[in-house]
Amino acid sequence: MFEGDGSINLPIIRKTTLNRILNPRFVFTFYRNEIELYKHIQLEKGGIGRFENKGENTSRYIFGDIEGIKKLIYILKK
Numbered sequence: 809m810f811e812g813d814g815s816i817n818l819p820i821i822r823k824t825t826l827n828r829i830l831n832p833r834f835v836f837t838f839y840r841n842e843i844e845l846y847k848h849i850q851l852e853k854g855g856i857g858r859f860e861n862k863g864e865n866t867s868r869y870i871f872g873d874i875e876g877i878k879k880l881i882y883i884l885k886k
């Protein structure tokens with residue numbers, strides 16, 4: 809699921825110059841025709857994560873909150 813442009817971001821926990829806190833996050837990048845798979849995961853796990861459009865044919869499914877990350881790790885461990 810992390811092929812292509814997907815990533816796991818684990819920044820140093822600190823505040824930025826804009827006073828934002830950097831959090832760990834999982835990012836799945838995929839072609840829009842695959843969105844049903846990610847919507848299914850989101851629905852099955854209680855609405856975790858959010859979608860973001862990236863370019864004309866690409867989207868991202870992003871987990872940036874601690875509860876969403878915990879649920880995702882649990883899914884991946886199975």
